[in-house]
Amino acid sequence: MANEVFLKLEGIKKSFGGVHALRGVDLEIRKGEIHCLAGENGCGKSTLIKAISGVHDVDEGKIWIEGEQVEHLHPIDAINRGVQVIYQDFAIFPNLTVAENIALNGEVKDRTKLVSWKRIHQVAEAAMEQVGARMDPDMLLEQLPVAGKQMVAICRAIINDAKLLILDEPTTALTEPEVERLFQVIRSLKDKGIAIMIVNHKLDEIYKIADRLTILRNGSFVSTGLISEYDTQRFTRDLTGHEFESKKYVPENAGEEIFRVEHLTLPGKFEDVSFAINKGDVLGITGLLGSGRGELGEALFGVTPAQSGKIFLNGEEIRIKSIDDALNNRIGYVPEDRLTQGLFMDRSIEDNTVVSSIRNYFHGLKLNESEMEEATNRWIGELSIAAPSPKPPVRTLSGGNAQKVVIAKWLNTEPRLFILNGPTVGVDIGAKAEIHAILRGLAAQGIGIIIISDDLPELFTNCNKIVVMRQGKVGVITDNSVDNIEL
Amino acid sequence: MKKGKRNSMLTSTQMILLYVIIVFCIIVGLRQPAFFSVATVINIARAAIFSACFALCEMIVIISGGIDVSFPAIGCVAMYVPMYLIDKGMGSQSAWFCFGVAILIGLGFGLFNSILIAVLDIPPLIATLATSSIASGGAVTIFGSHDYTSLPEGLQKIYNTNLITYVDPNTGFSYVLNILVLVPIIASIIVAFLLKRTMLGRGLYAIGGAKHAARVAGLNVRGLQFFAYIFSGAFTGLTAMIYTTLMKSARISALMGDEMIIIAACVIGGVRITGGHGTVSGTLLGVLLITLVQNSLNMLGIPTSWQRFVVGIIILLGTILTSWQTKRSLKAEKA
Known part of the structure; x- marks a missing residue:
């Protein structure tokens, strides 16, 4: 199970009015793995996510989901095939409760007309249980810290039968303990066989969480491999294309x-x-x-x-x-x-x-x-x-x-x-x-x-x-x- | 946790408003014992009928993330045109005709508002300001500005139908409460159900809270905006005809200038002007407080000329209360 490929991309190209955002990207994500996508700003990470989630149609290249080649992926197809993206702004409703935020998408999808608060609570409780998050379902989202909002977004994603969960720079606004907590949740989802892709470029965090790593630079695929194959030197070199000397600073002429x-x-x-x-x-x-x-x-x-x-x-x-x-x-x-x-x-x-x-x-x-x-x-x-x-x-x-x-x-x-x-x-x-x-x-x-x-x-x-x-x-x-x- | 919840219920916007209303009543009652009487209740209820209806419309629009300053103008046209048509011999005397035309006019302007806002993406304040000007300016030009003071048969019948008639045993005055008081009561129940129990209502909160997130969730943002303005417009037409019936009057500028006091009632009632928050119960309490102030200040010996001033102070305090509540709830979570 661990080696079964969930998503495979080959030679993905995408340009916007002459600007090449992606110039041939390969990516392979397996079931039950945590895969890190790293790259500097403007390397095409966001475009790649949007290609996977069907927001952008690719110009060239092939996409397979669970072994089946898909063409002209639409957002709704991607969701139906189990691809869920958690963007940096979480797309949550600050004025609604935790329970409603978790359950709303499903209700919309099912074209429900009347709201059953009992059902909403059940759905939310089940999702929180699965993620291992403990929140007051009646709390308004605006009262939650960023980490809480993120948990709600994760809960919402997995009740829609997620098989691949993509998180776009999930740790940017979190404190150290919150990052730990998030990683625990991610690991438990991985144990349930869900493939996880995290966009991140903090090496220490990548080491803590990822199984494999793919690096992009300037819209091109640079390298991919097990996390153990990367040390700081290689990581920085692949990411930036330069060698950086990490010489410790010693003042040349200490003065008064x-x-x-x-x-x-x-x-x-x-x-x-x-x-x-x-x-x-x-x-x-x-x-x-x-x-x-x-x-x-x-x-x-x-x-x-x-x-x-x-x-x-x-x-x-x-x-x-x-x-x-x-x-x-x-x-x-x-x-x-x-x-x-x-x-x-x-x-x-x-x-x-x-x-x-x-x-x-x-x-x-x-x-x-x-x-x-x-x-x-x-x-x-x-x-x-x-x-x-x-x-x-x-x-x-x-x-x-x-x-x-x-x-x-x-x-x-x-x-x-x-x-x-x-x-x-x-x-x-x-x-x-x-x-x-x-x-x-x-x-x-x-x-x-x-x-x-x-x-x-x-x-x-x-x-x-x-x-x-x-x-x-x-x-x-x-x-x-x-x-x-x-x- | 249970205790915390009860605590927050006791200090919710609605409860605080209720305290304020009770304190206000006690103060007035101490000065004027006659205040505590059935007559007062009937007077206040009668005075609050239109405000309550208009406030419900405004609340729905504000919850959806918009604002509507055009309802007074729409209401004026909706009450005036049927009377004009009857006067010119082009309409029937039945209540169905009067209410039907009024509702259709309101619905039409609501549709116009929603096209400006949902399709052309014009900011709601600007769009409804424009609609307001077009509606009242256009109506005066086309229909003139007559003051109709006699009711057609159908409306006269409704005018004569009272739900409650109360004769004060001391003074012998009789106080009546028209059957139309049922309209805001029934509408409140319907709107409360709609907002709390239907996906349509939850959708309104959702688009008012985070439009982008609503779109991502697959909600029909445009459709919901259409609903808010069209519902508001149609209900405004209905309310305008209630006004004409109870006041025995239809003037082309009868309601002009009411928008601020209605928006104020909503805001005092906990409707957040930025959208996504608000309840029927809060809004009704806001209407009640403002109506009380407008109708009972003279009983306190405060001249009526101070009314606007006092209403202004209440708006200010109400808004401070709301923002304080918000801050407090945000803080409570951080701690």
């Missing part, structure tokens, strides 16, 4: 102190935090969720200021009681959720780049547009932001490029200290390496860099000092010669 905090305390969040950053240092702050790592970052930027303790910048004591104080001391901060807190998604790259330094471009009452454009062009070049001009809205950029715009915004203010909270979350591996290189370069120029992250490998390669927070206190401060830290 730039930034120091002493006994920083915000009751209930963190207490007695002390550390120092010298010229050339990249400092990492890590810890579990709730350890105070995020709050510490926000305190240094004045979002929720610390109540006591001292902060020194270039040897001078400074007070940070508000964001304005931080800005006046030229401290920059990249928040964790850049989409809602760091960027104006619908404004241009240029607007986003100059927004924090807009005062520099006023000449009298008039903004100097050409200077703004020039500055933006300079950052586009220096940070290699993939954009044709400073004018397109940030929404059109990929995650990695959007993050570079946030960085450009702060660099344009000439910061002395730059704090980044989860700078590479949701950024693909190539852009991640570029961002790391940028941060190292800034540190060499004498800008103090703080990276707050729970991505330990990221910290080990990029930070020469790592502060580990445990329950609001500094647990340990270490250099990056270690390979693992207990959080």
Whole structure:
């Protein structure tokens, strides 16, 4: 049973108005396996999913489902053959209850006229039982956290007799324990003989969950194989087409102190935090969720200021009681959720780049547009932001490029200290390496860099000092010669 | 868990509204003991008949993710045209004719609204504003603006049919409640059943909550939108004729300006203006509260000129209550 092929694709090609989204992709998914589909943004993953689910008709290539070749697959055919996709937005109803969300699709399919709440509850309970999720069936979806909404989407998918469940980047918005929980559920579905395809490009997660892996790049098939055949080197090479050296960061010429905090305390969040950053240092702050790592970052930027303790910048004591104080001391901060807190998604790259330094471009009452454009062009070049001009809205950029715009915004203010909270979350591996290189370069120029992250490998390669927070206190401060830290 | 559920029931929007209504009644009653009487109940019920009907229409549209500001104009045309036709000798005196034409007119404008919104994808507020203007402007141009104050035979018969007649033993005044009060009562039961127990109703909530998800689920989004506006239009026509019957009047601008107070009643009753949320019971309580305020403020010694002001304050408080409820329920889950 484990080796029986459920879905087979051969030479799938699809283009949209001259743009080749898929240039010949092969894929084989077996019953009862967890298959990972990896690839950088824009590699054709979403198009491939839509081809499998019948949303896009393919231009060329063959599709077999359970050994039977299908042509011109329609969404409803795909569903009837047991293909279920859980998209990133889950397509759920926030205003309806858990039970109704799970049962509604089936009711629509059966063309029910009258609603039986008893039946809806039965269907929902059965689905939750099968998935092993425990939720109050009368809870409104909008009251559930993201992970709960996802569980509801999974429950809904499997009651429709799913044989292949496709999850599009299911872990993006989840916390560590929620990811664990999701993986448990996925494994139990696998044991029931359901084939699972997960789109993901986080290697550590892929190792935890996948049996096999297929990698795409630029719409082409690169490689496929058992997960044991991939190590980090091969994975990154296949994914990006480049070799990345993962040399640990060591500052070239350590200099004098730039930034120091002493006994920083915000009751209930963190207490007695002390550390120092010298010229050339990249400092990492890590810890579990709730350890105070995020709050510490926000305190240094004045979002929720610390109540006591001292902060020194270039040897001078400074007070940070508000964001304005931080800005006046030229401290920059990249928040964790850049989409809602760091960027104006619908404004241009240029607007986003100059927004924090807009005062520099006023000449009298008039903004100097050409200077703004020039500055933006300079950052586009220096940070290699993939954009044709400073004018397109940030929404059109990929995650990695959007993050570079946030960085450009702060660099344009000439910061002395730059704090980044989860700078590479949701950024693909190539852009991640570029961002790391940028941060190292800034540190060499004498800008103090703080990276707050729970991505330990990221910290080990990029930070020469790592502060580990445990329950609001500094647990340990270490250099990056270690390979693992207990959080 | 059981306790939690009971707790949330006691602090639901409906219950809080009920508390507010009770407190309001007690305050009025303390100032004016005469308030607690059968007469008051009849007066309030009579005053709430049209508002309740209009609010039910508006609620359905808002739940489906839209809004309708055209019902006063549609209602005016629907009540005016049958009277005009009878006046010009082109119609019959029967109630069937009057109600039939009114409902058809309402249905026609509802269809027009739904084409603008579901097919041409015009934002509902703009579409219904346009319909409102076209309906009332067009009607005045074509039919003029006469004030019809005498009822055709059929309607006069209904006018004379009372469900309850109450003679106050002290004053000797008689209070009557027309048979038409049954319309909002029956309609409420039907709409409540429709929303709670039929796929059509659940579909309305679904498209109001997440249109895209509804489409993915295979719901006929366009069809549901058509239903919401056509139902609302037809029921508006019916309600307009009830208005004419009870008020013995049909004017081309009789209802104009009522849309805000009706939308307010819905919102106070827990209908979320962004769609997907709302119940018949909440909406009826919202109507009751607004009707009470409109009809009893003078009993508190507050001049009638303050009515609009007080209604405004209630709208504000009601909205704050709803958003507070939402926030609280979201928070409760996080904790």
